[in-house]
Structure formats: structure tokens, C-alpha cells
Amino acid sequence: MSAARPKRIALIHALRHSPPPIEAAFARLWPGQVLMNLLDDSLSADLAREGALTPRMTERFLTLARYAAGTGADAILFTCSAFGPCIEACARDLAPLPVLKPNEAMIEEAITRGKRIGLLVTFQGTIPSMTPEFPAGITVVSKVAEGGLAALDAGDVATHDRLAEEAARELADCDAIALGQFSLARAKPLVERATGKPVLTTPDSAVLKLRRLLGG
Secondary structure (H helix, E strand, C coil), rough: CCCCCCCEEEEEECCCCHHHHHHHHHHHHHHCCCEEEEECHHHHHHHHHHCCCCHHHHHCCCCCHHHHHHHHCEEEECCCCCCCHHHHHHHHCCCCCCCCCCCCCHHHHHHCCCCEEEEEEEECCCCHHHHHHHCCCCEEEEEEECCHHHHHHHCCCHHHHHHHHHHHHHHHHEEEECCCCHHHHHHHHHHHHHHHCCCHHHHHHHHHHHHHHHCC
């Protein structure tokens, strides 16, 4: 039996910290695929400055997604969790090509763990975008690890991880904890230690869902 052709997966990022954790998750959970990284790190800065998603922002996402599709991608995974409506527009535009929001697979997994889910983020803009993605009947308790993203931007991963661990302690009464940034995945062991609860990361859940969708 011949080996299956490797899948071409386009990864579209709005933070420069996002490629390493998703590449690591592919290497661990579905190695051998052809990964393509597209990065526009002005997206998150523009969103923080404008304070809301705009039609112009959606157009920028459509441009990136159409470019990725044009390279022959079998699927597109966005890794930026603050842009849900923009990504939904891309999914409609490119259907039936699989276009995944960064959180959807993790949320599907999280709600099997209980009704009260902690959401730990380092980017405030993730909360208003991501919270509505959880289904009715789920209580989402969100917490920002203040200063975590700035520490990561400065290359201080130890401070980033410590701030994530400290913030997570306030979520210890939840059934499970979802890490809302791809860049937070590195702190998973510390958050597990701080809370004693199941901790889900966006990269791992997303890779496993893509593998199921594409028959890997």
C-alpha cells in the first residue's frame, strides 16, 4: 500500500510567536506534512489600536486566505484567536476547503470535560472574540495573564510562563482550562501544576482535528 501524499497546510499568523508551537504540534502529532507559514504581525497591532474588527480587516484576511488557497493548500489554519468573524468570512469564501479558526477544535474538546471552562489568555482582544464561540450552557471564566505577551515580545519566556502559571491559579475551580493563545501552549505543564485540572492547547487540538478531517 502506498503512503498517503503529505497534506499541504497553510498556517496564517498574526503574532510572530505563533509558528513554533504549531510546528512543534505537527512534528509530534502528525509529522511529514507540508507546512506553509504566512505572517502579518501588524494585524494584532492594528486590532489593538483600532479596538474593533473592521471590514478592512476582513478584506486583509480574505487576501491572505485566497493567496494560501491559490498555492494548493489542502486546508488553512488561522492561529490568531482574536479574529473569529474575519476567519468565518474566509471559511465561507473558500468553502468547501477546510478553514479552521484556531480555537474551534480546542473548544470542541473542552466542552467534553465539563460545564465550567477556564480561558487563559495573554491578549485581551481574544476574550470578546473567543467567548461567544463556546456553546450555550457553558460557563467561560476568562483570565488575562497581564504582562505575559509583553514578556514574550521581549524574549523573556521565563517571565511569560511564570505570569501564566500565577494567573491560572484563579481558574482552579474550573472543570478544564483552555489556553487561548498558540504561544501559551508552552506553559501547559505549569498551568497543570498550578491548577491540577486538564489543560487544553490550541495547537494540539487543531492538529488532531486537521488530521481527522484530511484522513491522516
